[in-house]
Amino acid sequence: MEYQWILASASPRRRDLLNQVGLSFRVMPAAGEESISKSSPDQVVMELARRKAEEIASQLSDSPGNYVIVGADTVVVFKEQILGKPGDEQDAFRVLSMLSGQTHQVYTGVSVILLYTGKKQVHTFYEAADVTMYDISPEEIRDYIQTKEPMDKAGSYGIQGKGAVFIKKIHGDYNNVVGLPVSRLYQELKKWHPEIFKNHCTDGVLPL
Numbered sequence: 434m435e436y437q438w439i440l441a442s443a444s445p446r447r448r449d450l451l452n453q454v455g456l457s458f459r460v461m462p463a464a465g466e467e468s469i470s471k472s473s474p475d476q477v478v479m480e481l482a483r484r485k486a487e488e489i490a491s492q493l494s495d496s497p498g499n500y501v502i503v504g505a506d507t508v509v510v511f512k513e514q515i516l517g518k519p520g521d522e523q524d525a526f527r528v529l530s531m532l533s534g535q536t537h538q539v540y541t542g543v544s545v546i547l548l549y550t551g552k553k554q555v556h557t558f559y560e561a562a563d564v565t566m567y568d569i570s571p572e573e574i575r576d577y578i579q580t581k582e583p584m585d586k587a588g589s590y591g592i593q594g595k596g597a598v599f600i601k602k603i604h605g606d607y608n609n610v611v612g613l614p615v616s617r618l619y620q621e622l623k624k625w626h627p628e629i630f631k632n633h634c635t636d637g638v639l640p641l
């Protein structure tokens with residue numbers, strides 16, 4: 434069976450990560466209703482990821498063909514607070530001051546919807562990692578915010594960008610912090626529906 438892969442995300446980082454592993458896919462960003470009632474971080478990221486994938490699945494439900502739709506959501510968690518993207522620069526300053534010198538968690542939820550021959554199947558999981566930051570001075574935080582890099586990122590930093598200079602150590606999957614745990618995604622899908630990789634790898638390396 435032939436599948437078309439769809440990344441239900443506007444995140445350039447997620448697009449880069451899927452490209453990195455050689456998948457061929459189309460991007461269809463979901464508007465994503467990101468408000469959610471109070472819940473644990475793992476439930477929050479799985480629910481938000483599922484909503485993004487569901488939104489695109491409903492747009493494609495009348496289109497002929499078979500689809501693999503991938504949605505994801507990333508949050509930072511510190512002392513039981515769930516931190517998404519900063520509301521403004523002041524908020525980014527507050528968040529980075531809080532994370533300075535501390536260890537926080539990054540949760541990414543991933544939801545995959547398979548649409549085939551009129552059927553729908555959903556598989557959702559999450560991955561978490563610990564990230565420890567060096568002390569960051571108020572001046573460094575101000576300079577970093579000037580770069581604008583924090584503004585579209587959960588926890589107000591990008592480990593893959595200039596924010597790398599603040600990272601002391603990480604325990605877990607680096608790509609999970611960037612926004613998509615591609616190895617876990619691959620391992621989950623290989624178990625769930627190995628045939629969906631067929632003919633979808635730009636270089637023929639993936640399975641297989």
Ligand SMILES: Cc1cn([C@H]2C[C@H](O)[C@@H](COP(=O)(O)OP(=O)(O)OP(=O)(O)O)O2)c(=O)[nH]c1=O
Nearest residue numbers: 442443444506507586587590591592610611612
């Ligand atoms: C912690 C961290 C997050 N992020 C990013 C990943 C996500 O893109 C973003 C969290 O916001 P999300 O709402 O997960 O994703 P998004 O709005 O960018 O894209 P979409 O909803 O369309 O899928 O934070 C980094 O790029 N680097 C980091 O180190």
